[in-house]
Amino acid sequence: KVVLDGNHPLAGMALVFTCTVTAIRPASAEEIEHGHVHGGDDDEEGCH
Structure with missing residues (x-):
């Protein structure tokens, strides 16, 4: 018998x-309009 647990x-x-939290910044007008963050240090595409 074999049991596979994925x-x-x-x-x-x-x-x-x-x-x-090491730093905060105000949201841009575009971020407020869209309701989410744009860009960021780890985000190459600029949008999630």
């Missing part, structure tokens, strides 16, 4: 993330 090893576990 779930991630952490599936079903309670996870707690601790983080620190």
